[in-house]
Amino acid sequence: MTELLDGAKVAKIINDKTAQRVAGLDKPVTLAVIYDPDNEGSQLYVGMKSRKAAKLGIQTRDIPVGADETTESVIALVESLNADDDVTGILVQSPLAKGIKERQVFSAVAPSKDADGLGAKVQGMLFGDALEPYTVAATPQGVMSLLNYYHIPTKGKVALVIGRSQLFGRPMSALLNNADATVTVAHRFTEPDILKRLLKFADIVAVGVGIPNFIKGKDLKQGATVIDVGMNVVDGKATGDVDFDSAQGIADFITPVPGGVGPMTIATLLENTITLAEQNK
Numbered sequence: 001m002t003e004l005l006d007g008a009k010v011a012k013i014i015n016d017k018t019a020q021r022v023a024g025l026d027k028p029v030t031l032a033v034i035y036d037p038d039n040e041g042s043q044l045y046v047g048m049k050s051r052k053a054a055k056l057g058i059q060t061r062d063i064p065v066g067a068d069e070t071t072e073s074v075i076a077l078v079e080s081l082n083a084d085d086d087v088t089g090i091l092v093q094s095p096l097a098k099g100i101k102e103r104q105v106f107s108a109v110a111p112s113k114d115a116d117g118l119g120a121k122v123q124g125m126l127f128g129d130a131l132e133p134y135t136v137a138a139t140p141q142g143v144m145s146l147l148n149y150y151h152i153p154t155k156g157k158v159a160l161v162i163g164r165s166q167l168f169g170r171p172m173s174a175l176l177n178n179a180d181a182t183v184t185v186a187h188r189f190t191e192p193d194i195l196k197r198l199l200k201f202a203d204i205v206a207v208g209v210g211i212p213n214f215i216k217g218k219d220l221k222q223g224a225t226v227i228d229v230g231m232n233v234v235d236g237k238a239t240g241d242v243d244f245d246s247a248q249g250i251a252d253f254i255t256p257v258p259g260g261v262g263p264m265t266i267a268t269l270l271e272n273t274i275t276l277a278e279q280n281k
């Protein structure tokens, strides 16, 4: 039997808690969102984030940054938001327009405002399993919340992370390592036959490479937990990186797309934002 990891359901639980926390704070909570207005995906996702934020009582300030801007001008914008007491958190939606070095922009965000946990400082704290509080990238943190909710153990388990982006793979591998899993990271230069062998060992597979149906059920270990971070559009429909149907009866747990990791990402971003508001009040 394959059980669904219902991200939509768990996201709702987190969102309800966030709304209560926002209501319990005696000051407004504002998330500034920097995004490329010419990117269709960014338009879609930033719209979803702003609508959800509004429902929870979090204000957003969506700031379009187009191709006429430079890395320097966007960093200057981030610095003005860092200094703005009316701004609780800052999110830099990826990808920014071509030519803008987004990792430099991520790292310009003050750690005390890094709602998306992508700056070098907080990623270093995650890598070092720091004792002080810090924010963690929304997608992999959301995955951990989902594993926790369903009581899926990580300690001593073999975890395979496929993808090594700043947004997902790198922080995902650090989180699983900090949670005592034995972690392997595969990426575009991993040989296909090596990937197949690694998959057969993996109790937990977390994949985000942006290739529809990249992972087939027959390649999974029996009883695996499968986390699908893929967000592809096939025939106008949101489709993950895992061939969902072929994983039935092989995986014990799997996230659907849509309704899996996506809603958890948004819930975690807003959870991070209220946490920053509480810490910096």
Ligand SMILES: Nc1nc(=O)c2c([nH]1)NC[C@@H]1CN(c3ccc(C(=O)N[C@@H](CCC(=O)O)C(=O)O)cc3)C=[N+]21
Residues within 6 Å of the ligand: 045, 048, 091, 092, 093, 094, 095, 116, 118, 138, 139, 167, 231, 238, 257, 258, 259, 260, 261, 262, 263, 265, 266
């Ligand atoms: N700095 C930054 N942080 C991000 O977290 C970030 C980003 N940049 N760039 C782009 C990706 C993508 N992303 C999604 C979030 C939610 C859904 C989501 O909720 N999707 C719905 C389906 C939506 C549909 O049907 O199209 C679901 O999975 O149920 C999708 C994609 C966040 N991203």
